[in-house]
Amino acid sequence: MLEPSPPASAKNGFTGSALACRRGERLVFEGLAFSVPPGGVLVLTGANGSGKSSLLRVMTGLTPAEAGRLAWDGLAISDDPAAHRARLHFIGHAEALKPVLTAAENLVFWAGMRGGTDGAAALDRFRLGALAATPCRLLSAGQRRRLALARLVASHAPLWLLDEPLTGLDDDSVADLHEVIAAHRDAGGRIVLSTHAPLALDGAVTLALGDFAPRWPFAVPP
Amino acid sequence: MSPFRRLVARDLRLALRQGGDAATVIAFFVLTVILFPFGVGPEPLLLQRIAAGIVWVTALLAALLSLDRLFLADYEDGSLEALALMGLPLEAQVAAKCLAHWLVTGLPLTVMAPVLALLLHLRAESYPALVLGMALGTPSLSLIGAVGAALTLGARRGGVLLSLLVLPLYIPVLIFGVAACEAAGAGFAARPHLLLLAALLVLALALAPFAAAAGLRQALE
Numbered sequence A: 001m002l003e004p005s006p007p008a009s010a011k012n013g014f015t016g017s018a019l020a021c022r023r024g025e026r027l028v029f030e031g032l033a034f035s036v037p038p039g040g041v042l043v044l045t046g047a048n049g050s051g052k053s054s055l056l057r058v059m060t061g062l063t064p065a066e067a068g069r070l071a072w073d074g075l076a077i078s079d080d081p082a083a084h085r086a087r088l089h090f091i092g093h094a095e096a097l098k099p100v101l102t103a104a105e106n107l108v109f110w111a112g113m114r115g116g117t118d119g120a121a122a123l124d125r126f127r128l129g130a131l132a133a134t135p136c137r138l139l140s141a142g143q144r145r146r147l148a149l150a151r152l153v154a155s156h157a158p159l160w161l162l163d164e165p166l167t168g169l170d171d172d173s174v175a176d177l178h179e180v181i182a183a184h185r186d187a188g189g190r191i192v193l194s195t196h197a198p199l200a201l202d203g204a205v206t207l208a209l210g211d212f213a214p215r216w217p218f219a220v221p222p
Numbered sequence B: 001m002s003p004f005r006r007l008v009a010r011d012l013r014l015a016l017r018q019g020g021d022a023a024t025v026i027a028f029f030v031l032t033v034i035l036f037p038f039g040v041g042p043e044p045l046l047l048q049r050i051a052a053g054i055v056w057v058t059a060l061l062a063a064l065l066s067l068d069r070l071f072l073a074d075y076e077d078g079s080l081e082a083l084a085l086m087g088l089p090l091e092a093q094v095a096a097k098c099l100a101h102w103l104v105t106g107l108p109l110t111v112m113a114p115v116l117a118l119l120l121h122l123r124a125e126s127y128p129a130l131v132l133g134m135a136l137g138t139p140s141l142s143l144i145g146a147v148g149a150a151l152t153l154g155a156r157r158g159g160v161l162l163s164l165l166v167l168p169l170y171i172p173v174l175i176f177g178v179a180a181c182e183a184a185g186a187g188f189a190a191r192p193h194l195l196l197l198a199a200l201l202v203l204a205l206a207l208a209p210f211a212a213a214a215g216l217r218q219a220l221e
Helices: A008-012 A052-060 A081-086 A103-113 A119-125 A141-154 A171-186 B003-018 B020-040 B044-065 B069-076 B079-084 B090-119 B124-151 B158-185 B191-220
Strands: A014-023 A026-036 A041-045 A067-072 A088-091 A159-163 A190-194 A205-208
Touching: A014 A052, A026 A041, A026 A052, A026 A190, A026 A205, A041 A052, A052 A088, A052 A159, A052 A190, A081 A088, A088 A141, A103 A119, A103 A141, A103 B003, A119 A141, A141 A171, A171 A190, B003 B020, B003 B090, B020 B044, B020 B090, B044 B090, B044 B124, B044 B158, B069 B079, B069 B090, B069 B124, B079 B090, B079 B191, B090 B124, B090 B191, B124 B158, B124 B191, B158 B191
Parallel strands: A041 A190, A041 A205, A088 A159, A159 A190
Antiparallel strands: A014 A026, A014 A067
């Protein structure tokens, strides 16, 4: 098999090379390589089932890659998965909110688990201040999404992995998210996100998952 | 607050807000024990003979009742995935969740046991052994149960599978728990049995968090 040579910026970025991912018996993608420099954004696009969520889960370390290597500033992530977990925020499809806890309680719990600080400021950043004492079961889908995104601001992590963060957001909230992303990039943060909607992000690199679909998805490389 | 204590506090708060789970366990314990005098007759000598066994077996079943929710709610709403990405090792998180589970089920069961034993005419000498035995045995039930709950996570009809997996593993706790009561009732020392229960607890504390965390990682892949 061809081993794609790592990109030139491999020493200074979040990189993956020759990645393959298997879900069940199906090979989702293979030979995938990417690089996210500090301040960089990688946008994952592709049809449903092309492996955007799978790639994000591989990037978190929750799902082991079938093949390939992930590295942070040149150091393999498999060498120290705990350090990798500490440097990332992952916002998946499920919002991880408890319906009986209030918005503030949910946010403070997640921020606290990471040694985070200011729940109130994070709520205000996504215009949820008025809903701080509302139980999450009373929130709308978009409000729940914003509360999940507020976790990004409530505790610091240099790498954000966002699985379709725009789902259910209204125009104002999309603008909020853009501002938060811009501030994160200015501070040298790196972002990988999957989306179907067009995003106005300067210098974002697009990775089309369809380009890495295996020719014969049921063949598992030995 | 440390992440460990924060997780325990969150689980306790959820249990208090929802209320249902813990209350169901206690209600099941009380009602099932009360059924026995109706079933086998109110004869004090017979009830006295089987009192320790009834209380212990019913406590095992009551503890089992709440186990399938231990990780399932977190698994379904994505919290487990997020927790697995936190700095606190998953093994410590399992221990925290077991501690919270014990506080809302095992501890009330331990408190209720002597009250219910009164209904069954348990010998007066057996009460210290019953309470101490429950205090040492119920944490083991939560820990062993966590392994089963983690392994059956995501399985269809996981609750039934969980019972089949976990009940055989509860047998040593049952044997020594009942033996402690019987020994005390017959005028022998309950201490050796209680020490064995303590040994089981130490073993479960050392092994169960690792086994359950491995099961959770498997479920999250």
